[in-house]
Amino acid sequence: MLPEMRQMLPEDRRVWRFIGVVALLVALGIPLSVALGVQYDYTLTNVALGGALLGVLCGMTGTFAMLRGQSLLGDALSHAALPGVALAFLLVGREPFALLVGAAATGWLGAQLVGTLTNTTRLKQDAAMGIVLASFFAIGVALLSYIQGRADASQAGLDKFIFGQAAAIVQRDVLMLAAACVLVGATLFAFWKEFKLLTFDPDFARANGYPTRRLNLILSSLIVAVIVLGLQLAGVILMVGLLIAPAAAARQWTRRLEQMIVLAVILGAFAGGSGAVLSAVERGLPTGPMMIVVACSLVLVALLFAPERGVLWQLWQRRTAHQLTKEG
Amino acid sequence: MTDQTYALEINDLTVAYQNKPVLWDIDLHVPSGVLMAIVGPNGAGKSTLIKAALGLIPRASGDVRFFGKPLRQARRLIGYVPQRGSVDWDFPTTVQDVVMMGLYGRLGWLRRPGKAEREAAFHALDQVGMANFAGRQISQLSGGQQQRVFLARALVQAADLYFMDEPFAAVDAVTERAIVSLLHTLREQGKTVIVVHHDLQTVTEYFDWVTLLNVEVIGSGATALTFTEENVRRTYGGRIGALPPALNGSTPQREGVYVA
Amino acid sequence: MHGIERLLIEFLLNFATAEQINIFFGDPRNTALLIGALVAFATALCGVFLVLRKMAMTADAISHTVLFGIVAAFLAMLWLGQEPSLSSPLLLLGAAAAGVGTVLLTELIQRSNLVKGDTALGLAFPFLFALAVILVTRYIPNVHLDADSVMVGEIGVAWANTNSHCLANCEPVTITADDPRATVARTCVNCAAEGISPRSPRAAFEETCGNCGTFSAAEAWQRRLISAPPQLVFVPRALLPLGSVSLLNLLFVLFFYKELKLATFDAGLAAAFGFKPALLSYALMILVSLTAVAAFDAVGSILVVAFFIIPAAAAYLLTDRLWLMFVIAPLLGIFAAFTGYEVARTWDISISAAMVIMLFACFSLIWVLSPRYGLLAGLVRRWRQHRQFAEQLLLGHLYNHQRTAEADAECARETLHQHLNWSPRKTAHYLARLQAGRLVQLEAAQVRLTLRGEAVVQAFRTELLAH
Numbered sequence A: 001m002l003p004e005m006r007q008m009l010p011e012d013r014r015v016w017r018f019i020g021v022v023a024l025l026v027a028l029g030i031p032l033s034v035a036l037g038v039q040y041d042y043t044l045t046n047v048a049l050g051g052a053l054l055g056v057l058c059g060m061t062g063t064f065a066m067l068r069g070q071s072l073l074g075d076a077l078s079h080a081a082l083p084g085v086a087l088a089f090l091l092v093g094r095e096p097f098a099l100l101v102g103a104a105a106t107g108w109l110g111a112q113l114v115g116t117l118t119n120t121t122r123l124k125q126d127a128a129m130g131i132v133l134a135s136f137f138a139i140g141v142a143l144l145s146y147i148q149g150r151a152d153a154s155q156a157g158l159d160k161f162i163f164g165q166a167a168a169i170v171q172r173d174v175l176m177l178a179a180a181c182v183l184v185g186a187t188l189f190a191f192w193k194e195f196k197l198l199t200f201d202p203d204f205a206r207a208n209g210y211p212t213r214r215l216n217l218i219l220s221s222l223i224v225a226v227i228v229l230g231l232q233l234a235g236v237i238l239m240v241g242l243l244i245a246p247a248a249a250a251r252q253w254t255r256r257l258e259q260m261i262v263l264a265v266i267l268g269a270f271a272g273g274s275g276a277v278l279s280a281v282e283r284g285l286p287t288g289p290m291m292i293v294v295a296c297s298l299v300l301v302a303l304l305f306a307p308e309r310g311v312l313w314q315l316w317q318r319r320t321a322h323q324l325t326k327e328g
Numbered sequence B: 001m002t003d004q005t006y007a008l009e010i011n012d013l014t015v016a017y018q019n020k021p022v023l024w025d026i027d028l029h030v031p032s033g034v035l036m037a038i039v040g041p042n043g044a045g046k047s048t049l050i051k052a053a054l055g056l057i058p059r060a061s062g063d064v065r066f067f068g069k070p071l072r073q074a075r076r077l078i079g080y081v082p083q084r085g086s087v088d089w090d091f092p093t094t095v096q097d098v099v100m101m102g103l104y105g106r107l108g109w110l111r112r113p114g115k116a117e118r119e120a121a122f123h124a125l126d127q128v129g130m131a132n133f134a135g136r137q138i139s140q141l142s143g144g145q146q147q148r149v150f151l152a153r154a155l156v157q158a159a160d161l162y163f164m165d166e167p168f169a170a171v172d173a174v175t176e177r178a179i180v181s182l183l184h185t186l187r188e189q190g191k192t193v194i195v196v197h198h199d200l201q202t203v204t205e206y207f208d209w210v211t212l213l214n215v216e217v218i219g220s221g222a223t224a225l226t227f228t229e230e231n232v233r234r235t236y237g238g239r240i241g242a243l244p245p246a247l248n249g250s251t252p253q254r255e256g257v258y259v260a
Numbered sequence C: 001m002h003g004i005e006r007l008l009i010e011f012l013l014n015f016a017t018a019e020q021i022n023i024f025f026g027d028p029r030n031t032a033l034l035i036g037a038l039v040a041f042a043t044a045l046c047g048v049f050l051v052l053r054k055m056a057m058t059a060d061a062i063s064h065t066v067l068f069g070i071v072a073a074f075l076a077m078l079w080l081g082q083e084p085s086l087s088s089p090l091l092l093l094g095a096a097a098a099g100v101g102t103v104l105l106t107e108l109i110q111r112s113n114l115v116k117g118d119t120a121l122g123l124a125f126p127f128l129f130a131l132a133v134i135l136v137t138r139y140i141p142n143v144h145l146d147a148d149s150v151m152v153g154e155i156g157v158a159w160a161n162t163n164s165h166c167l168a169n170c171e172p173v174t175i176t177a178d179d180p181r182a183t184v185a186r187t188c189v190n191c192a193a194e195g196i197s198p199r200s201p202r203a204a205f206e207e208t209c210g211n212c213g214t215f216s217a218a219e220a221w222q223r224r225l226i227s228a229p230p231q232l233v234f235v236p237r238a239l240l241p242l243g244s245v246s247l248l249n250l251l252f253v254l255f256f257y258k259e260l261k262l263a264t265f266d267a268g269l270a271a272a273f274g275f276k277p278a279l280l281s282y283a284l285m286i287l288v289s290l291t292a293v294a295a296f297d298a299v300g301s302i303l304v305v306a307f308f309i310i311p312a313a314a315a316y317l318l319t320d321r322l323w324l325m326f327v328i329a330p331l332l333g334i335f336a337a338f339t340g341y342e343v344a345r346t347w348d349i350s351i352s353a354a355m356v357i358m359l360f361a362c363f364s365l366i367w368v369l370s371p372r373y374g375l376l377a378g379l380v381r382r383w384r385q386h387r388q389f390a391e392q393l394l395l396g397h398l399y400n401h402q403r404t405a406e407a408d409a410e411c412a413r414e415t416l417h418q419h420l421n422w423s424p425r426k427t428a429h430y431l432a433r434l435q436a437g438r439l440v441q442l443e444a445a446q447v448r449l450t451l452r453g454e455a456v457v458q459a460f461r462t463e464l465l466a467h
């Protein structure tokens, strides 16, 4: 990116400056919240950090999920993770890492099944996603009810899985999220131009001899991993919103993939972190939904106010064009 | 390249979608350094021929060689301009960025495009008359401009053999001239260019080599010898309203060809 | 609501005694199956259109956002000072509005052209759902938002959740002091004040009526105030809403079948005929929302999605005819509900989940076995075509080359496979087949077409070139 800076276009420079200002504002949010009386005790620190890190992860992968037209696949994936959680619980008990692996396994399987269904039948992707989502979820529920029926366990609560339980985040989870950030970030950095090409023009990538199948696999595995990690915080239903909202907001302000992903990461961190803090300040506000509401508000602001794209901008342009024709 | 090696050599190629043959036992030999048109009605399999040659769709049988080498070894030598791409034109990227994608293959893994690549991209854009649009968002391009960006992306690959799927679709007359002269420059540089072309009026004027295709190869060779009324009729299966003036001897009429 | 339910009971009484009705609905199995069947029927009718119009995920979104409508209506009732009740029609109104609102919001976002279609949906419904969750936890704290009931529902206890209707001996009983049934109670008026025992001579007494007041018939019977028990009929609370949406959906499909068909397959033409496809589409969304709300109680929101989509998708894999889809989909849903109940009882798992699993099992079977669109049929067809295609290819190759200069090289038996880029085994296999069919013959290590072979090639070539 550095050599590009040297002869950057003025428009690009403006966007980068804007991103810098946003980053600064987001960073200023921390001292501001402290000044407003938020006390960062052990729990809140963990929850806020966890939320922010999850937002970062969502920003990174959501950008690609959205641009590849797979926004709703996230929804199917998160539902498909439930049977994995239940199975892992049945097999090895309450071992957090095993639960994650189980969730990822069935989530991934669900994504494959969606692909197979669309390829081998005349059903369209939306129906395939609906089928996989509902039936995998039902299998999960059945397994959970079976587990609960047995004497030894009633721990893997459905509640927690569906709505997320941010308060239960411990340092270990935060470390895991941080590690995931590093891993996902490094992968995206290493294969940046390949992923970009693959997302923009898969045919051209194939004609140029890229192993598109393998690259696709890596990219979708990253998305699955992020969703599975996020389930604990945001819950099944809301995970899809957290995945794509930062990307959808960032898309409006930027004109390059590089800018978009950086801004998505910043906005995601803000939505995740501030959602967590808000829910801690006001008793009775659930964390996951707060994150979503913040993230969606960011989208709303972007849709309305983004220069050159936003609704207000379009209206304004139409008006000036109208005036010009009247005068001319 | 010796004279004996063809730029493109296709033997017994058959391609089918769900076992419904679209190309049937194609034999095609394109000598190096020609500017060739592929002509045929809609659905004749022109795009399919190019895609199958480039390995984008599986072939049922047959063998394709580029400069005597199989596709794997020849990839760097080939540039491809898809038929008005199915890409997402709202993708957040600029014109110059898209053109630079043509260089990714040469850069290899992990390396990032730098100053040299940017300049190459800019130069290619200049060649297609799009230099002023380098910093433009791709969503703000017209159809013809999008086509030219793809053309620039292929040019920047500095290939020896180009496949262009209908580069003249949605392009105005001035731009068409510009692209034609660009194609001629490429030929003068010794490159081979294969173009899917729909306007029968201009085939003789633009191209020195032609392949008439409709599921099978009806004819392939130097334009003067191959582009005959008889062959064109056979290609379009009698569904042709007006033949190009060069073929039926009437005065040039720009309204062109009516294919049912 | 109560009135309609009453009518329903009067109707049922033509066929069975009150006793029998109570026994029927008092059986958890009967109630669960009946409700499951109604859910399956009502959802499948909408589902066919949802699948055909590629709106399956919209149904998923709506089934979540109706929660927002319910919560909003609930809060509105609180705010208006009404006693909020979960069976008020206002809740249904709120739910329908939320469903249409989801679709409108999605379309609004799409219309801006700033994000793509499915992204808009993926933003709209988590947002509304998140708002609903926040509203519930903040303003209705004593209604515990139980994930189990929202997502999964409890069809197994539907029988215990009843409305009662009284048929005879229903008059409330009012007892006044001069009623012969009144009992007299003597209470000490100064005991507490003076701290004395009622036995104390100083205690002063007052005679009051011990059981005066108004009692409902059931209470009166309990207190033995009346000699004959009131005749009560209990019906599961979920029955009426589900029955109504089933009927509503059925009427909608029957009345607008033609319009819906056209609007689904060709929206442009439908608009040209003045059918207002947008209006029909919103009507459909309202029905989907109402169905989702009614079914919500019984099977929970995710499983409603399953009942919407899976039977219709399975029917779509079986037939091309729209009316047949409307027959197959409900039947399949009902079958899955019945078998799912038994499976759930056997394994002691969640009933509604078991029903969905059965649905999925049926779907998978159909996916594999469907005579036209199934995996197996596809494999067989592909294999046949593949064989036929390979033979044609071989014949065509011979035909193209046999009279040319390079015929010796191209058609030699030993090297033929190289030209076709096939394996020698495959080439030999097909050569043998063609030889057996007398389409080719061997002449001095050269493969030649027979006259019959040439005729075959010419036939399929003309067919091919004619497209």
Ligand SMILES: Nc1ncnc2c1ncn2[C@@H]1O[C@H](COP(=O)(O)OP(=O)(O)OP(=O)(O)O)[C@@H](O)[C@H]1O
Residues within 6 Å of the ligand: B017, B018, B022, B040, B041, B042, B043, B044, B045, B046, B047, B048, B049, B083
């Ligand atoms: N993905 C596909 N699946 C099935 N059939 C296809 C597919 N793509 C193309 N076809 C069919 O293959 C035939 C050849 O298509 P192709 O795109 O190669 O035609 P073309 O000569 O490029 O036509 P045009 O002039 O319209 O671009 C057509 O009959 C088309 O219907």
Ligand SMILES: [Mg+2]
Residues within 6 Å of the ligand: B046, B047, B048, B083, B165
């Ligand atoms: Mg084409």
